[in-house]
Amino acid sequence: MENNQKNMKTILSLFLLLLLNLTALTQNNNPNYDADLAKKLGADDYGMKKYILVILKTGINTTTDKVVTDSLFRGHLDNIGRLVELNKLIVAGPLGKNDLTYRGIFILNVTTFEEANELLETDPAIKEKLLTPELFNWYGSAALPEYLKASDKVWKQNP
Secondary structure (H helix, E strand, C coil): CHHHHHHHHHHHHHHHHHHHHHHHHHCCCCCCCCHHHHHHHCCCCCCEEEEEEEEEEECCCCCCCHHHHHHHHHHHHHHHHHHHHCCCEEEEEECCCCCCCEEEEEEECCCCHHHHHHHHCCCHHHHCCCEEEEEEEEEEECCHHHHHHHHCCCCCCCC
């Protein structure tokens, strides 16, 4: 009987230890949580939010007129800057050569394809079909727009 009591105490102790560990795991609160910042950025409880990811592909306009393409791509870069200023474009950049004709990406700070398409139609290279966008719903860190403040401080020359 004494062994049974020891076994019961051991089992009960292990059960309580397991219960405490499970409780600690389910209450994983962030000590650095900033409610005001999370609200400002539109973060959910996981610090995430919805965006639209755009993959830019080579479009159907195959003009070889360098003056035209230079002008359209200059407008493309100017439009990128404008969308950043409006807090609608969070990430933009070219992709390396690939077999899929993917040219670059955008992460747009909008939640619907309709909003994204309205913004994309303001891009001359897209409007004139030098680039064709493919849109995807994307779920990422709500803090992503915050990197733009640092981004503006690390470049030497304007593209």
